[in-house]
Amino acid sequence: MPNTLWGERISAVLFIAGALYMGWLATDFPAGGDLFPLFVSGLMVLVAGIMLARTFVAPESFAAWRVREAPAQLAKPIAITAVVILYVLAIFRIGYYTTTFALLVGLPVAVGLRRPVFILASAAGATAFIYALFELALGAQMPRGLLF
Amino acid sequence: MDPTLFGYALNVLTVPNLAAMLAGTTVGLVIGAIPGLSPPMAIALLIPLSFGLPPETAIILMVSVYAAGIYGGSFSAILLRAPGTSASAASAIEGYELTKRGKAMQAIRISTFASVVGGLVSGVALLLLAPPLARASLLFGPAEMFLVAILGLTSIAAVTFGKLFRGLLAGLAGLYLSTFGVDNYSGFPRYTFDYIGFEGGIGILSAIIGLFAFAQGLELCQAHAAGTISGVDRLSWNLFPRLSEIRYTRWALLRGWITGLVMGIIPAAGASVAQWVAYGWEIRHAKPGDQFGRGELKGLAATEGSNNGVTGTSLIPLFILGIPGGISAAVIFGALMIHGLQPGMRLFRNNPEVIYTIMWGFLFANIVMGFVAALLARVMAYLTLFPQGVLGPMILVFSVIGTYAGANNIHAVWIMIGFGVAGYYGQRWGFSPAAMLLGLILGPIAENGFRDMMVVARGAPFAYLAGRPIALVLLAIVVMVLFYAVRPKKWERLEADSAVAAETAGTGKT
Amino acid sequence: MQESRRTFLKAAGAATAAALVAPHVARAATFPSGPVSLMVPFSPGGGADRSMRLMAPFLSKELGVPVTIENIDGGGGWLGWSEMAKWDPEKDDHKLGCINLPHLFSYMDPRMKRTETLESFNILCWHSYDPCIWAVRENDERFLNLKQFLDYVEKNPDQIVISSTGVGSDDHMGIAYAEKFLPNFKVRKVYSNGDNKKIQEVIGSVTDCVAGNVGYYVPFMLEAQLRPICVLHDERWSELPSVPTFKEVTGKENVSYAGRTVGAAKGLPEEKNKVYLDALRRTIANPEYIIQELASKNVLMFLEGDALQARLKSSADRVASIKFWESE
Known part of the structure; x- marks a missing residue:
C-alpha cells in the first residue's frame, strides 16, 4: 500500500x-x-x-517515490482509533460527559503535549460547549452512565 | 415583470424579519460549521418553535438558516479540514492547504466574498427568473440525471492530484459503497453482509465526517503536539477581501457562480455536486504555476462560489412547482405547509406579498450573513492557534458526537470510524478520499438515472436520448471533458506531477 | 425581534428544565413517573417525525410528563423497530414508538432474514391513515379515468410507465396487487425514495402515472397539474368524493395506504397500556392537534382494540398474498 x-x-x-x-x-x-x-x-x-x-x-x-515511513509511525493512528472505539463503548457504561472529558485530557497527554492547565481548560470548555449546544439548544439526551 | 416586486422589498425591513435573519444566519453558521449538524436538521428543529411567528418571518428564518448553513460548513472545512456539511467538502482541499500556509484569513475572506455574492446572484435569479427556470428544471429526467452524474464523476480524475490510478481506484470503491443497502428496484439487500448498519445504505454523513474530519483528527494527533496547524500565532484582522484577491480569482468566481446557479435547479444535484463540478472545471483550467492541491485560492473561490450559488435557485422548483429539489428544500416545504402556505403557482396568485417577502428576505439574509460570518469566522479561526495535540482529540470527539447526532444511530458512528481510518491512510498513500466521496455521492444518481432511463426509454435508449436536447448537450459536454482529460499531453504532465507530488507526500511530514 | 427570540428561549428553556427536574420530582405513585420518550425510526424532518413532533406537546399535556422525540434512523425503520421489539416491559416502560405500516410488514420478505413478526410488537392504537391514489397529468388526453387507463394499458402492454416509491412500499404494493390480480396489467415502473422525484417525473412527462398518497398529492390536484384516477381504499375517501375506488372499476379490492401506529414495550402490564392508550385517545381527538396535522395534510385516524387488530390482520394478509418480493 x-x-x-x-x-x-x-x-x-x-x-x-x-x-x-x-x-x-x-x-x-x-x-x-x-x-x-x-x-x-x-x-x-x-x-x-x-x-x-x-x-x-x-x-x-x-524510483522517485521515496518513502520514510517507520512502522511505529504508521501504527499510531490505529492505536488512536482503538482508543476512540473504547471511548465510544465507554460512553454507554460510564456516561457521555465523564468519558469525553477523560478523553480530552488523556489523549493530548498521550500524544505528548505538556501543558496541563491549557489541556484541562480546553477539555472543560469543549465539554461545556457540547452540553450547551446538544443538550440545551438541540434538546438531545446524551447517554448517562454510572457517572454524569 | 411585476412592477410591485420592489415594493415587497420594504416588507422585509421590519424588526421581526431582520431579527429572524440575524438569528437564522447565526444558527445556520454555527450548525453548519459543526460536522454532523446540518441545515435541514436545524430547520426541522425550528419548525415547532416558529409557530408563534407570522408565516413570512418563520420562512425567512428558515431560508436564512439554509443559506448560512451551506456557508458555515466552509469555516470548519477551511480552518480545520473538517467540513461541516457535504456542501463544503471540496473547500477542505484548497482551503485547508491555505490555512496550513498561514493564510487562513485570506481563505476566509475570499470564501465569504464568494459565498455572499453567490447567494445574492442566486437570490436575484430566484426573484426574477423563477418561472422559466422552474420549467427548465422539469426538463431534467433520468437521462439528464445520469449524464449530470457522469459529468460529476469526471471530476474524480481532477482530485487525484497526480496519483491518477490510485485516485480512480478510490473513486471506484466509493461507487461500490454507494450501492450498499436495500435496492429500490427489488427490495433486495445488496452488500449488507448481514449487518443492519448497511441496510439503509451508507450515509454521506458518516463518509464525509470520517474521510475528512476523523482522518484529520488522527493526522493532528500524529503531528508535533505542541505545534499549531499554520505555524503562526497571530491572526489578521482584515475581514474584507482585497481588490487584488478578487481580481486574481475573478474567472474562478464567475465559473463557480454559474455552476451553482445551474446545478441549483437540477433536482437532487445541489451543492454537494456543484462544488465538485466547479472544482473540476477550475483544475482543468489550471495554468502553469497554479498551486492546485497545495492551496490555490482560485480553487477555493470556485467551490465556495458554487455551493452558495445553489441556494437561491434550488428554492425555485419548490416555490413555483411545489417540488422540493433537496433535503433542505423538503424541510422548508414542510414548514411552508404547516404555516398554511402550499407552495406552487397558487401561492404566487393568492399570497404574492408573502412569497415575494420571503424571496427578498433570502436576498437580504445573504448580506446579513456576510457580516455575521466575517466575525464568527474570526472567532473560530482562533482554533487554528491551538496546539495540535489538543485540536486533534477535540476533532475526534466532535466527529463522534456529530455523527451520532446527525445520523441518530450508533452504527453510523462505527461506519464513520471505518471511513476515518480509510481516509487517513488514503490521504497518506494517494488513494484520494475526495474521489471516494465523489463516487459515494454520485453513484446512486448515476445508477438510478441509468436504470430509470432504460425503463422510460421503453427498450430504445438511443432514440430516446436523441429526442432530449438537454441530454444531448450534456452528452457533448461529457465527451469534451473526457477528451480533454485523456489527451496524451495531459497524461505526460500528470506523470510529471505525480513524481513531484510523491516527493512531497513521501516525506511523511505535513 | 423580541418575540422570536423569546419564543425560542422559552421553548428551549422549558424543555431543559423539564428534562432536568422531572426525574427527581418523581410522582412515585403515578405512572408515568418521568419523561416519556417517543421513538421515531426516521430522521428529523421526515413525515413521521413532523407528525410525532406535532403530537408530542399534546400527548405530554395528557400524560402530565414531558414527551421527548428520539430519532433512530436507518435500515428503512428497522434499526428502531428491532430495538423496540427488544424493549423490556419493566425497564423500558417509559418508551413509546411510532410504527409505520405497511413498512413493518417487510419482515415477511424472506431475503431480509428478520426474526421479528407482528407478534413482537405491542401496538396500542392507530394514529394516522393516508390511502394510496393513482394520478395522471391533468392535460393527458389518453386517459381521463381508471377505466380508460386500464384499457390503454391492455392495448399497449409494457408501454405505460408508473412512478412509484421503492419495492415493498405502500405505493408499490398497490401496483404489485394489480399486476398479480388483473389479467392484462403489464406496466413499466421507475422507483424513488420519496415523492419529490416521482412528482418531478410525472409532471415533466417522463412517466405517465404516479402512485402516491392522498396527503402529498392533493395540492397538485388543486393546482390542476394532476388528475386522480382511483383511490386504493375500501370505500371512497372523504376528501376526494368524486374519485372512484379501484374496486368500483375493476371489481378487485386493492387497498393500500401509508399508516402510522403507536406502540409500547411488548408485555407491558395492562394498567400501563391503559394509561398510554387513554392519553393517546384524548390527544388524537384534540381539535387543536387535528388542525395542526391537517395543515400538513395528515389525516388522523384512531383505532383501538378489535378494530385495530382487524385492520392489522387484514393488512398483513394482503401483503402476504401479494408477496411483493417475488414480483421481480
Missing part, C-alpha cells in the same frame, strides 16, 4: 481481488441490481490491471 514499487503492486492485486469478490456477490442481485456493481468491478479490474502492468513496464518511474 505505501508509495513504493511493491506497495503499488500489492494494492493493485488487492483491488483486483476485491473487485472480483464484489462482482461475484453481485451476480445474485435481482432486477438489474447487478449491472452497476458488475460494471464497477470491470472498471476496477481494468484500472488496477493497468496499474500493475505499469510497475513491470516502467519500474523506474517509481
Whole structure:
C-alpha cells in the first residue's frame, strides 16, 4: 500500500481481488441490481490491471517515490482509533460527559503535549460547549452512565 | 415583470424579519460549521418553535438558516479540514492547504466574498427568473440525471492530484459503497453482509465526517503536539477581501457562480455536486504555476462560489412547482405547509406579498450573513492557534458526537470510524478520499438515472436520448471533458506531477 | 425581534428544565413517573417525525410528563423497530414508538432474514391513515379515468410507465396487487425514495402515472397539474368524493395506504397500556392537534382494540398474498 514499487503492486492485486469478490456477490442481485456493481468491478479490474502492468513496464518511474515511513509511525493512528472505539463503548457504561472529558485530557497527554492547565481548560470548555449546544439548544439526551 | 416586486422589498425591513435573519444566519453558521449538524436538521428543529411567528418571518428564518448553513460548513472545512456539511467538502482541499500556509484569513475572506455574492446572484435569479427556470428544471429526467452524474464523476480524475490510478481506484470503491443497502428496484439487500448498519445504505454523513474530519483528527494527533496547524500565532484582522484577491480569482468566481446557479435547479444535484463540478472545471483550467492541491485560492473561490450559488435557485422548483429539489428544500416545504402556505403557482396568485417577502428576505439574509460570518469566522479561526495535540482529540470527539447526532444511530458512528481510518491512510498513500466521496455521492444518481432511463426509454435508449436536447448537450459536454482529460499531453504532465507530488507526500511530514 | 427570540428561549428553556427536574420530582405513585420518550425510526424532518413532533406537546399535556422525540434512523425503520421489539416491559416502560405500516410488514420478505413478526410488537392504537391514489397529468388526453387507463394499458402492454416509491412500499404494493390480480396489467415502473422525484417525473412527462398518497398529492390536484384516477381504499375517501375506488372499476379490492401506529414495550402490564392508550385517545381527538396535522395534510385516524387488530390482520394478509418480493 505505501508509495513504493511493491506497495503499488500489492494494492493493485488487492483491488483486483476485491473487485472480483464484489462482482461475484453481485451476480445474485435481482432486477438489474447487478449491472452497476458488475460494471464497477470491470472498471476496477481494468484500472488496477493497468496499474500493475505499469510497475513491470516502467519500474523506474517509481524510483522517485521515496518513502520514510517507520512502522511505529504508521501504527499510531490505529492505536488512536482503538482508543476512540473504547471511548465510544465507554460512553454507554460510564456516561457521555465523564468519558469525553477523560478523553480530552488523556489523549493530548498521550500524544505528548505538556501543558496541563491549557489541556484541562480546553477539555472543560469543549465539554461545556457540547452540553450547551446538544443538550440545551438541540434538546438531545446524551447517554448517562454510572457517572454524569 | 411585476412592477410591485420592489415594493415587497420594504416588507422585509421590519424588526421581526431582520431579527429572524440575524438569528437564522447565526444558527445556520454555527450548525453548519459543526460536522454532523446540518441545515435541514436545524430547520426541522425550528419548525415547532416558529409557530408563534407570522408565516413570512418563520420562512425567512428558515431560508436564512439554509443559506448560512451551506456557508458555515466552509469555516470548519477551511480552518480545520473538517467540513461541516457535504456542501463544503471540496473547500477542505484548497482551503485547508491555505490555512496550513498561514493564510487562513485570506481563505476566509475570499470564501465569504464568494459565498455572499453567490447567494445574492442566486437570490436575484430566484426573484426574477423563477418561472422559466422552474420549467427548465422539469426538463431534467433520468437521462439528464445520469449524464449530470457522469459529468460529476469526471471530476474524480481532477482530485487525484497526480496519483491518477490510485485516485480512480478510490473513486471506484466509493461507487461500490454507494450501492450498499436495500435496492429500490427489488427490495433486495445488496452488500449488507448481514449487518443492519448497511441496510439503509451508507450515509454521506458518516463518509464525509470520517474521510475528512476523523482522518484529520488522527493526522493532528500524529503531528508535533505542541505545534499549531499554520505555524503562526497571530491572526489578521482584515475581514474584507482585497481588490487584488478578487481580481486574481475573478474567472474562478464567475465559473463557480454559474455552476451553482445551474446545478441549483437540477433536482437532487445541489451543492454537494456543484462544488465538485466547479472544482473540476477550475483544475482543468489550471495554468502553469497554479498551486492546485497545495492551496490555490482560485480553487477555493470556485467551490465556495458554487455551493452558495445553489441556494437561491434550488428554492425555485419548490416555490413555483411545489417540488422540493433537496433535503433542505423538503424541510422548508414542510414548514411552508404547516404555516398554511402550499407552495406552487397558487401561492404566487393568492399570497404574492408573502412569497415575494420571503424571496427578498433570502436576498437580504445573504448580506446579513456576510457580516455575521466575517466575525464568527474570526472567532473560530482562533482554533487554528491551538496546539495540535489538543485540536486533534477535540476533532475526534466532535466527529463522534456529530455523527451520532446527525445520523441518530450508533452504527453510523462505527461506519464513520471505518471511513476515518480509510481516509487517513488514503490521504497518506494517494488513494484520494475526495474521489471516494465523489463516487459515494454520485453513484446512486448515476445508477438510478441509468436504470430509470432504460425503463422510460421503453427498450430504445438511443432514440430516446436523441429526442432530449438537454441530454444531448450534456452528452457533448461529457465527451469534451473526457477528451480533454485523456489527451496524451495531459497524461505526460500528470506523470510529471505525480513524481513531484510523491516527493512531497513521501516525506511523511505535513 | 423580541418575540422570536423569546419564543425560542422559552421553548428551549422549558424543555431543559423539564428534562432536568422531572426525574427527581418523581410522582412515585403515578405512572408515568418521568419523561416519556417517543421513538421515531426516521430522521428529523421526515413525515413521521413532523407528525410525532406535532403530537408530542399534546400527548405530554395528557400524560402530565414531558414527551421527548428520539430519532433512530436507518435500515428503512428497522434499526428502531428491532430495538423496540427488544424493549423490556419493566425497564423500558417509559418508551413509546411510532410504527409505520405497511413498512413493518417487510419482515415477511424472506431475503431480509428478520426474526421479528407482528407478534413482537405491542401496538396500542392507530394514529394516522393516508390511502394510496393513482394520478395522471391533468392535460393527458389518453386517459381521463381508471377505466380508460386500464384499457390503454391492455392495448399497449409494457408501454405505460408508473412512478412509484421503492419495492415493498405502500405505493408499490398497490401496483404489485394489480399486476398479480388483473389479467392484462403489464406496466413499466421507475422507483424513488420519496415523492419529490416521482412528482418531478410525472409532471415533466417522463412517466405517465404516479402512485402516491392522498396527503402529498392533493395540492397538485388543486393546482390542476394532476388528475386522480382511483383511490386504493375500501370505500371512497372523504376528501376526494368524486374519485372512484379501484374496486368500483375493476371489481378487485386493492387497498393500500401509508399508516402510522403507536406502540409500547411488548408485555407491558395492562394498567400501563391503559394509561398510554387513554392519553393517546384524548390527544388524537384534540381539535387543536387535528388542525395542526391537517395543515400538513395528515389525516388522523384512531383505532383501538378489535378494530385495530382487524385492520392489522387484514393488512398483513394482503401483503402476504401479494408477496411483493417475488414480483421481480
